[in-house]
Amino acid sequence: MADWFLILATSITFLLLLVAAVYFLVYYQHPDDRNDAYFPKLTVILGLVLAGATVLLLPLDVANNEGYAGCDGYDTRLCGGLNMQLFWDIFYYAIPAFVFLFIPFMTFFYEADDGMLMAGTSIGAKPNNRFLEAIKYEFFVILIFGSLFVAGYLILGESEIPVTTFEQTVAAYKDVETTGSNGTFDLTMLPNMTDFSHQVNFHIEETISVAVSLPTFLSAFMAFIGWFIFAIFGGIGLAALPLDMILAFVRRPRRLDPSEFADAQVNIRNRTNELVNIGELLKVERDQRLNDMGGSRKMFSRFSGAGREERSAFLEFKKAVFLLETDVEEFLDSSANYENYNPLKPFFSLLGGIVAFVLSAVWIVQVAIYIAPPEPLHPLLNDYFQIFEGFFPLLGILSVALFSMYLLLCAVKGCFKFGFRFMLFEIHPMKPGKTYMSSFMFNVALVLLCSLPVVQFTVTAFPEYARYTNVVNIMGTQVQYIKFFSWFWVNKVFIYAILGVTGLTTLWLAFAPSDKPVKKKGLFARLKKNKT
Template sequence: MNPFLIVSMAVGLGILLVGGFYFLVYYQHPDDRNEAYIPKFVVLFGFVLAGATVLMFPLDVANNEGYAGCQGYDTEFCGGLDMELLWSIVFILIPLWVFCLIPFMTFYYEADDGMLMAGTVYSPNPVKRSRLGEALCYQIFVLMIVGAFFVGLYFTLSDAEIPVQDYTASQGIGLITADNAFTFPSLGGGNSSSFKVNMLVPMRPSDEAWLNNMEETGEETIVLQVDIPTFFANLMAWLGWFLFALFGGIGLAALPIDLILAYTNRPRVLDPVEYAEIQLNLRERVNELVEVGEMLKIERDERAQIGLKGTLFSFDAERRKAARDERQALIGFKQAVFLLEKDTEDFKAATVSRDSYNPLIPYASLLLGLCSIGISLLWFAHVILYVFPSPPLMTFLNEYFVWFDQWFPLFGVLSVALFTLYLLLCAVKGCFKFGIRFFLFHIHPMIPGKTYMSSFMFNTALVLLCALPVVQFSQLAFADYGAYSEIRQLFGVQIQNLKFFSWFWESHIFIYVFMGLSVVTTLYLFCKPKDQAASGKELKKRIGSRRS
């Protein structure tokens, strides 16, 4: 077993644990400081699991980088790590966190906050239960839906059709070397002049050289039922791609642009006229949002007390419409409050808190923004040059990583880790950016010292759902660099050839959406770079029209 890989795993997990703990302490709200210990445990190890998932790809590559030099195929994993087992553990832990621990902790935490037991438009006269009982009821319902969905799909769509090529030697060419080691991952053997080559085992350079002397005589298919962890990984990746294609594509453009804007909009000295105008604007926005908050509270209390009247059909339709309107108003209110707090902090940094403000922060944002622009452009160019064309126009980043490994192996691994982790950051940024511009779901920003556990758990679930799409995208984008990795065989062969799902993977439909949204977002943010708060007057008018 390679001691370097063991040390790398230990150091990586240690960094993730320390970083996750610091991240949790730095961002948590003071109200949660001495409470919600179990949700904090779920969040901490959820972030560690997401980070470990994307970092396992470069570890997998490092573990199998000597595959081409292994003597024979009796060595299952040349670096000494059973990556197939490690990937199976990850494939099980991610759905456990996403569908079991995070939902249960969310229900329990919200019940503790009084949200599930209060009367709402959905349930005007609720039956109060204990927090644990309330959370268990919701969790059992989630598990029933997820379990039925998974079991049904596994027994109908778990067969992978693996292509097998038939080859025939024009002259008798022995397939055994002097040390009796097979030179082909073939189904034939000995000195036979015909044999089969499948995609389940990667070929070494010597094998590919042999193929130049062979004639392909046909193709057939092996039907293989994938195991439960691998199929669940496929299903989680497929579901996660809907989120990652949307949020990751937006974040690939929004992350560098917002970092640059943080520098260009840095606090500066205000003259008396600017000071008075900004102060007056903030005061007016505060007063408007206080009124909106009071109106929302009164409306919710009234609906909880009297419910909605009418026939069964009209009652359902009216209740759904009222719930939708109430939800949209609440989302707009939260978005306006968040932007008001942000503008207030910027105003304080330029006035009363000017002496304590760190002037290096904008320049750090500028540096990170320039680095982000470079990484986003490299990802965009790599997809255009390597992923979309068949065959690729050039290996691009693959060649750079291989060159780095030859010079100093650690740099190549760290480079792959940087590019994969960057995609996760883009997904989180894209989710927040989309939520703050379009009022379709509640925003969950990560604000230092002001983040509640509900926002932590939402972002943890989002990161975990996007982790496997990031791994799948990375193994496809860096196929030459990770040709001998175990995840390449799982995602690039078994999952790639699963019934129904193969169309999504082979046509690159998700990647096209990902890249298209990145371009559209770039153009959109150049036209409208500043986040605009929902109008307090419009919110009051909307709420007032519903109550009249």
């Protein structure tokens, strides 16, 4: 019989995640999407709920198995009544479905309407045309990643689990006193006999090959892909998130005097005019390139040399626009909107920065002294979580949820910070009231890709807390030793990568904490030269 408290807690948590996802969407969405893009919005809401539920599934697994040392996660009669194996399998199928099916298709469908993604698609394209364009691009996504998964499962679908067997054989005793007139041994004394003439110990090491199920391999496949993203972006975010929140307090708006107001106004006007000219040149260059291509070649035009150069220029242009919008907001907060500006906002940012700094520092210490060394130096957070097991387990569950959710926020922050500094891919900032659905779906896909690595990372960091959970059997044993993937996880490649990226990011931000504006004159000159 299922534990009604767990069922009630799970239902309430799901509803809270749903409400939070809807509020998040409404709060950040751009006014242009307010009465449009309903299917992409539904995808974003469900994706956010799925990402949050994936991370919170670990605390639920702990609560379901709490206090049941003999509970293996399969016999629900011994546990809290929830079949956690089924729960995890559903999530292992749902995450790749969203990442490789729903989100890409909705992104293609949404962006086909403005002509930015689909080369040759005009603004205001008919729904049928948009649907066919989205299907065309989605086919290639499924073909590429579907082929990789099928080939990987056929070749690597086994887990080679190392097993160590200990055997002890006692050969003889010495100095054993006999009792009784017949000279026989007193059997009641045998448990206390420790003085052996010699004993033989057998230490046998072997490897057991176990065929993994389809959802288990799917979780390993998604976790492996996600680890490359999480190790880089999560490591950057651990250093960048606290710093940016604290800098938001340090650079809080203050009222401008007349001379500062005039200088800022002229600077913003000049930058706006330059960006308008650059935008027009970008549009002319793009139209000219597409006109030089015909038919099916338009679909692959972005991968040509000219297409890549145009994309690089567009990324620089988008960065410059973002910086200009940020400066305009700060200018208005320091002038026209100064009286209406909430003075508590910077202090909330400072408080959030302090909390983020503590969480980042604790995570780094946990990795450095517990996960990275060959043998853990100190349990640290494991001891902290176990404090609450006896009298207030809910606080331990909430603590694990906080630490896990924070890692997802760091991944999003790190992605934006990396893209903004190096311009290797399009940036997708989340700004209240100014976020388009394409940015929503990009960030939701990023969070979903990082959700399974976060779960695996949390299980590795808190094995004593999660010792009775079902996910330990999956992530800690079967997934850990799957062919090819096991080399990265057993040798802690991604763990060292997180530490290294966090350290390098900290040094980088120590010397360059601010994002520099784009050199618009150089970009303008290049575009103008291409036009002529």
